[in-house]
Amino acid sequence: MPFFQQIDIQDAHIYIWQLTETVAQLKVGLTLSQGEEERLCTLHSEKKQREFLAIRHLLQEAQLPTKALYYTSEGKPLLDGQYISISHSHDFVMIALSLRPIGIDIERCTPRILRLAPRFTPWQAPHDMDELTQIQAYTQLWTIKEALYKVTDLSSVRFYEDLQVPHFEPLAPHQQALVTHPEGDKVYQVQSFFGEGYVWTVASQE
Structure with missing residues (x-):
């Protein structure tokens, strides 16, 4: 189309x-x-x-x-x-x-994200969360971090440690994210969208 x-x-x-x-x-x-x-x-x-x-x-x-x-x-x-x-x-x-400055990332939701999650985020899904929601939530976290990485444009930023969502709310459309860096921490607004089996997030500085 x-x-x-x-x-x-x-x-x-x-x-x-x-x-x-x-x-x-x-x-x-x-x-x-x-x-x-x-x-x-x-x-x-x-x-x-x-x-x-x-x-x-x-x-x-x-x-x-x-x-x-x-x-x-x-x-x-x-x-x-x-x-x-x-x-x-x-x-x-x-x-x-x-x-x-702006960053955007889109990813398709697949079960593979559940195996990768411990490599890029300390957040852990609640035990009572069903698998589909877990996949969407971890995919959302990945897209947030990728969008943050793009908007900061700092090659020294560490993906796991420096790209943070301190109060992550699974599947919430609006969140606040943080990039920690020796040059100074920066706060970003991120907005996530869900549909067609994908999650995509856009990040911009406050």
Whole structure:
């Protein structure tokens, strides 16, 4: 299907694409620069090619030229004049745009998160919580931490220790999160969404 959804959150704009098209279908309606064509050719995975093209469609939906997007040597996406964050998982690709630093992450809910949870969070689900809710809650925590990591843009931040949700409420749409760092702790507002078997979270500084 084409463009899936746009969501406005305060001064942030979220654009979501649900990937169902082939590479050839996604090329329709796009005029790529020579640099973009060259970058597309370096992507040997069809999945990555489809994600690359979907991101360009989302930029067009945001009324931005596709060539406005560029990357640092570390692979961080940049736009002149505003901040951008990008995430993709299986059938979904999304971008977040804001005049303030922003981070976004989307993940599909799978039982695998239950095995990974002790590696990235000290929070433990209550014993009376059913498995489906546990999967959603731990996936939510993962997306919060990933979104925080993106918005802080500090490579020295430790994923387990420094990205915190001190009073985590499972499946709550709004939470407060904290990034601890020698340069000073920072508080962030995070907002999570649930649907289509996915969880996605956007983080912005207070």
